Amino acid sequence: MKLTNRSKVVSNKEQTGMEKLYLPGILKGMLITGSHLFKRRATVKYPEETRPMAGVYRGWHVLKRDENGAERCTACGLCAVACPAEAITMESAERKKGEENLYREEKYAKTYEINMLRCIFCGLCEEACPKEAIFLTDRLVDTEYEREDFVYGKSKLVEKVDKRIDVTKRQTLEVAAFKKLPGLKHNEVWSGKNLNKGNKH
Numbered sequence: 001m002k003l004t005n006r007s008k009v010v011s012n013k014e015q016t017g018m019e020k021l022y023l024p025g026i027l028k029g030m031l032i033t034g035s036h037l038f039k040r041r042a043t044v045k046y047p048e049e050t051r052p053m054a055g056v057y058r059g060w061h062v063l064k065r066d067e068n069g070a071e072r073c074t075a076c077g078l079c080a081v082a083c084p085a086e087a088i089t090m091e092s093a094e095r096k097k098g099e100e101n102l103y104r105e106e107k108y109a110k111t112y113e114i115n116m117l118r119c120i121f122c123g124l125c126e127e128a129c130p131k132e133a134i135f136l137t138d139r140l141v142d143t144e145y146e147r148e149d150f151v152y153g154k155s156k157l158v159e160k161v162d163k164r165i166d167v168t169k170r171q172t173l174e175v176a177a178f179k180k181l182p183g184l185k186h187n188e189v190w191s192g193k194n195l196n197k198g199n200k201h
């Protein structure tokens, strides 16, 4: 029974002397290779060279610190609820006296994990966050050999105090306007004074 009309008749004819030397085949191959020498390279020498990222590229997340270096995340869980891939898990803890410089809010994320194998980089966690704490960046997720190494904890997510990650490109005009709204306590920078007044952030 003939299933398709794509079948080809294979030629079993005897090879000529030239063909037995493989010379025509080698020359044809060299011509094809040579023609590519004068064409624009399609590849880059990564990681020394990188391609420019599109402005809308979404990669490795960052958990931001505020201007004083305190973690902004208050472990409210909204990002985890918004995440369609259920990639985010966290455990909250209450801030202790003397930890005000470490955590901006009275509650903070004791653990915070994102499973990069589940993440689809949709950015919904970023949109859901009321504290401007999580952003996606243009950094590529590391390559790993073990699946568990793709579960990023706070050590890989929270930005370093002395090595801040610029997320201004991700802050839309609407977000910038929202941050300027007076009266929104969570937009205020922490200071010892307003903490003692018992302000709700």
Ligand code: SF4
Residues within 6 Å of the ligand: 079, 082, 083, 084, 085, 086, 087, 088, 114, 118, 119, 120, 121, 122, 123, 124, 125, 126
């Ligand atoms: S980018 Fe999307 S899939 Fe990834 S953690 Fe955030 S909400 Fe979940």
Ligand code: SF4
Residues within 6 Å of the ligand: 072, 073, 074, 075, 076, 077, 078, 079, 080, 090, 128, 129, 130, 131, 132, 133, 134
């Ligand atoms: S990153 Fe934002 S949304 Fe997620 S738990 Fe922290 S404060 Fe809440």
